[in-house]
Structures are given as structure tokens and as C-alpha cells.
Amino acid sequence: MKSKYLIPVVASVLILSMLLSASTPIVAAITRPIIGPKLEVTTIPEDDQKREKGIMVLGLAETAAPQLWPIQKGWSPGKDLLSQHKLLVTYNGQLLFWRIGDAGLIVTCNVLEKDKINPIPDKFGIPTKQFPEENLVTKLLDVSDKFICKPRWKQPDGMPGWYESAGVLDVYYTGPLLPTMIADNILVVSVVLVIGRTIVVGTDIQDICVLGFSMSPNRRVITLPDGGETYVTWTDPLNLFVSCEEAAIEQRNVLGAPIQGEEL
């Protein structure tokens, strides 16, 4: 190769390698089979520590529940649209620190509602289920727009103006108070950290149970400092139920949102 072409060719290669390296890290993490850096995300639900899940109550007890609901399963008025989860994020085994106001850790939540549908025959009467036992199918709906999640980070002692990657995730329900929203939900918590040009990601899965009404007979109403609002708390909103799924199906049925039929 003539020397007059050598410098432009080398320069082109260098520029290309710089461009590629700038876009490689985040793409590499999910498109190449390499062991990449990641965040370890740990969440612990606080609402029901026996069943290990968050619980929200829409406050629909005043509708049909008392008349149709079996007494032994319990019902109680009041609503609670907050679910709380402890949150710990580590990178290579260590907690992270960042100045308040900096980007720090970015937490996003996705919420998927789990509904049950009954596969029904199509218009020609041909069954749409894949085998006879498939008489119920789980259908997932993205309901992330009906929830807001807010991390509340710890401020470490002796480090004013700093956050540390341990705290609490407050999850609020902001959607309509309807029986169709009663369900067992999947909460996916994703945490992102930008280190130079590399994006490091971590993800955890959690449960949030949205009930129409609490089934706990033990209720306590606490007046909040603003004097107008109250906070309602129960000892065990799921009461006899060991599963949110079954409780949700039964409550939906009683409140007029039964299992729907669909062609698969």
C-alpha cells in the first residue's frame, strides 16, 4: 500500500473502532454471549411477609361484597393503595453512593396484570384450547401506567447531600377503582446505572396483589396529620387465602367481573 493512503486508512479504522466502542457496552450485554457487569437488585415486600407479597385494597367492600361474600372468608371496608418493598442495590457486592441531584440509580417499574381466560370454541364450534386440560389460560396485561413507583433512598450518616443504594420502594396504585383491576400482578423492578459509557442493569421480580376488599376482620383507622385523610390498616387482608390468585378470582366473581371467554 502506498504510504499516502496509509494514514487515512488507519484513521478511518480508528474512528470506526471508537464509534463501535461507544455503542458496544449496552448492546453487548444483551446480544453477545459474554459475562457482563450487572447490578444485584433485592426487594422484600412488606405488606404480607408470610406470603411475601405487596397488597393493595381498592375499597370496593361497600358494593356487593357483604351480601354475597361467605361470612367465614371475612370482609372489611376501607382502601389502601400503597404497597411497600424494601430495596437493596449492589454492584460487585458493594453498595453505591451518589450525590443528591445526580442521576445515580434510575429505578423503573413494570406491572403486568395476570388475568384468567377460558378458551371457548370458535365461530365454527371448533375448540381453541390446545389440549383438554387447558381450560384456563393466563393472559398478561401491561398495566404499568396505573402504578407509580418511588424509591426512597437512605441518606448515609455523616455524608449529607448523598444517597446510598439501600431504601424502600413505595408503589402507588393510581388507576380506576374497578373490579376488573382486582388481580395478582407481577412487579418487575429494573435499576440502571451509567458508568462512563457503559450502562449496567439489574432486575428483580415481585408480587403485588390488588384486592377489591380486605378480608381481615381486624381493621384500624388512623387519622393522618392533615386531619382530613385516614389510613386504614388490617392484620391480614388475605385472611384464609394462601394465594392472591384464588382470592382475586373469587372477589372478581362476586363483584361482577367473572372469568371471560376468549378464542385462543
Add this chain to the structure above:
Amino acid sequence: MAATTLRAVALPTLQVVTIAEDDEVRKTGIMILGLLPKPGWEKPQDVDCTQAYDAKGVAIPGHSICIDKLSQHKILVTFNGVPITFNVACQFIKKEKLHPLQKPQGTYEQLRTVLTDESANFICKLRSGKPGVGVLDVYYVGPQEKQFIADYVMVVTVWTTFGRTTVYGAEVQDICVLGWAIDSNTFKITKPDGTHHFSWPDSLGPFVGCEEAALWERDNQGLPVLYD
């Protein structure tokens, strides 16, 4: 998946998390075969779970109408922390107790566990919500007979392919197959196709372990501990 030659290297893996939904206290999936307990069953049962009949109206001996052969598990699969689309396969291993008569390894070996691959009796279907996130619907499609009452090990294997490289991950879960629910609060829901869905607040009743509940139910059905 065929066994591969092992090399002492750390390869990339998928991280799999599953959450059993049927019993969130005991962290296990639960299925109900719809058998009728025989006289002498002193734990809870629902009197509304009555005799089942076939399409011709003939009673099916020992079978009740209350069946739930679906178990559900939430699933999250990540690679380097990022949720990623994946393929899935499930294996099911039945755990049974055996009393070794011929070759006990010692006087301490009063019971030992025998494992049987029963994967042919189950189907697991992934219902995907978003990349890496979904629900595993697990169906029991085997015979509704007392021999299948047991605590099962469910092994969930996931994999995804990058070019010519396949990356794997695995997780273990519980599935408890009972003959009948040990609960007197049965809730019957009529589905749009006219069939019924049965629901119980707590299918294992007073039992804290599936293993013991399965032993009790098998014993009631005249199927005591096995021996060699």
C-alpha cells in the same frame, strides 16, 4: 438437551426466578386430581365435592367433581441483569417414600426417597408478557389416579441463542399434587364454556408440608409407603 463435555470455565448463564402462586405461604404450586377420600379421613374436606359422573351419567368410582389441574408460576429471566426473551422446558420428578426391606444401608434408613421422572404427565406453557417476564401455566395431563398423589420437583430450564452460542439457566420449584383439597371452603365458578373452576383458600389445610399431606392422602386411598 444433550449432555456436553465439561470444561472448567465460567460460562455466561441466564438467571431464572420463579414464584409459585397457588400457595404463597408454603411456596408451592398445587394441583387437585379430584379423588374422593375414603371413610376415615379426619382432616377437612368439602362435602360439596360430590361424586363425579361421566358423559353417559355413570358414576366414576372414587372421583369427585372438584378438580384443579392447573398450577401457575411467575417467571423472570435475565442475562447480565437485562430481561431477555427465552425458550423454556420443564421436567417433573415425583418424590415417593420407600421402606428399604432388602438392602437398608443402616438401621437409620427407615425411609428413603425414590425419584421418578413423570414429565410425560405434565405440560408447561409459557404465557409471555414482556421480554423476559411471564407466567408458566403448568397442566397435569396424566391419569387421575391415587399413584400420582405426591410432592413433585419441577425443574425449569431456559435458554436463548446468540449466534452459534446457547446460554442456559435453570431453577427448581415445587408442585404438590393432591387427591382432594384439604379445605372445606370450596368456591365453584362457572366458566363461559359451561365447565367449572374450583378454588380453595388453603388446599393443604392444617399441613405445613406437601410431603406429609401426600402420605396421609395416599394412605387413605390404600396406597401405603412403598417397599423394595
